[in-house]
Amino acid sequence: MVFLAFATTSLQSCFVARKYQQPDIEIQDQYRNVSTNDSATLANMPWEELFTDAKLNNLVREALNSNLDLLMAVERVNAAEAYYKQGKMGYLPSLNLGANGGKYELSDNSMSGVSAGGNGPSYENYQLNGTISWEADIWGKIRSNKRASQAAYLQSEASRRAVESALVANMASAYYQLLALDAQVEVASKTVTNRKESLETMISLKEAGQVTEAAVKQTEAQLYSTQILLLDLKQNVSLLENTISILLGRTVGDIDRGNLADQEINIQLETGFPVQLLSNRPDVMAAEFGLKNAFELTNVAKSNFYPSISVSASAGFESLKFEDWFSSSSIFSNVIGNLTQPLFNKRNIRTQHEVAKAKQAEAKYSFKKALLTASKEVSDALYSYHTEQDRYEIRKQELQALTDAVSYSEELLNSGYANTTYLEVLTARSNALSSEINMINSKFNQLNSIVELYKALGGGWKQK
DSSP: OHHHHHHHHHHGGGOOOOOOOOOOOOOOSSOTTOOOOOOOBGGGSOHHHHOOOHHHHHHHHHHHHHOHHHHHHHHHHHHHHHHHHHHHTTTSOEEEEEEEEEEEEOOTTSHHHHHTTSOOOEEEEEEEEEEEEEEOOSSSHHHHHHHHHHHHHHHHHHHHHHHHHHHHHHHHHHHHHHHHHHHHHHHHHHHHHHHHHHHHHHHHHHHTTSSOHHHHHHHHHHHHHHHHHHHHHHHHHHHHHHHHHHHTTSOSOOOOOOOGGGOOOOOOOOBOOGGGHHHHOHHHHHHHHHHHHHHHHHHHHHHTTSOEEEEEEEEEEEESSGGGTTSGGGEEEEEEEEEEOOOOSTTHHHHHHHHHHHHHHHHHHHHHHHHHHHHHHHHHHHHHHHHHHHHHHHHHHHHHHHHHHHHHHHHHHHTTOHHHHHHHHHHHHHHHHHHHHHHHHHHHHHHHHHHHHHHHHTOSSSOO
8 A cells, every 4th residue: 555655646747648738720810801900790799689670589589499409409518518527526436335145055066065065055144345446547537538528518518509600590591581582472473463464465455456466475475484483482482481480499380570671780790800710609619629528538548558556445244144244243344456557458558549649630620620611601701791782782773774674665665666676575574573583682692691791700609
């Protein structure tokens, strides 16, 4: 025991477990095409303040309470927390209590039976004992295991936040897309009505000899194509409502919503600096906690090369007679010190260490990729937002020009220029409808790019 105590004290200076340090990863000073000197970032804004539509906010709240992916992520956190609590108890000794008793009769053919002349002896034995064992953390194995379990727990919590952030963004994106589809359905419905009236007008003009049968059939075909477009849009509305219902964790059905014209996100798009993604993006944080976990498990694997020192003790009562079981003469105790050095184990320890190092390197690359991807997504969202702003303004001008073209072409048609202008009327009407549909898409893309930027910066999981 004196030797074990001395060994425990002297070997502490040989501690082999290294402390984690964040790897050197080059992080750009600014996002691409962005110049800022302010650390303020959209990621710190609660989603309740970003979205002004009360119905959207109600849907987001419902999703955060009942979305099945998020609920599964919460259970994964609970499981990781249980392992973390277990890891914190690694320094404590193990204590077991056992009791047994009974009558034992040995075989006549056993060594004891033969030595007794073929009559196997029988006897009773009763035992109550407690056993305690404790391992000295010479090489930091227990500490590394504790830190590894803590990193795994924090990784699961960060992953839950990533699911929450994605859920908020996906709900907002799906909601805006649904409003855009509603607006397109309204445009298509009005167009169907207008084209029915145009068909009646063309029939009247044909009867008056101003247009040919071809003009009537072209107008009729254009009506049918618009009716098909309307059916497609209504189908997309129904499918998207079903998708949103799944996000809400409920059976499919109607979704309460507003309209696209009322949707405005009037905020300053603050991005902060790329280095802030390390603390704002949950997936980046999860990747780094994964690296910490792999790092500590590599420490554990390395410590297996070194000897382990443990102490075990047991004490209790043992007697061959039940009536003497708990007498003072039945007390027994022992204390044993163990020093174990692995020598040959079919390369298991070396293999475990090499695998742990490989997983650590993989986790490092995963962390770097997560950070690079996060920076790219911010840059993509910013560029998309500015592009959609410009595109929306151009589409408004395009729609106005095409609307005027329809008006002028119809005036020419009604003025007797039938043989040369009815195809122009059909073309102008088709282009005007496409332009109006595209302008609605552009409005949705503009809103969606802000949502994507919010998610890319790491918004959506911080509480108000």
